[in-house]
Amino acid sequence: MHVPNGKTIFEDNCGMCHALADAKTNATAGPNLDVARPTKSETVGAVTNGAPGMPAYKHKLSEAEIQAVAEYVVSAAGKSGS
Numbered sequence: 001m002h003v004p005n006g007k008t009i010f011e012d013n014c015g016m017c018h019a020l021a022d023a024k025t026n027a028t029a030g031p032n033l034d035v036a037r038p039t040k041s042e043t044v045g046a047v048t049n050g051a052p053g054m055p056a057y058k059h060k061l062s063e064a065e066i067q068a069v070a071e072y073v074v075s076a077a078g079k080s081g082s
Contacts, residue, residue, distance in 0.1 A: 020076060044070045
């Protein structure tokens with residue numbers, strides 16, 4: 001069974017708008033996730049259904065990919081990039 005890579009999904013779909021040190025992204029269109037430090041449920045909701053200024057990804061990403069990117073964001077937000 002293929003397990004989606006949350007970091008790769010973030011880099012390919014989220015990093016152009018969101019800053020996250022671990023992913024080495026520093027975009028400013030969306031919230032800086034190192035500062036916002038969203039919960040997993042907040043991240044799943046925003047990725048699935050969109051948020052102000054952010055499109056929904058429920059038709060682009062699978063449920064497994066959404067869960068993987070949310071887990072990655074929660075585990076990486078607020079930690080320094082390596």
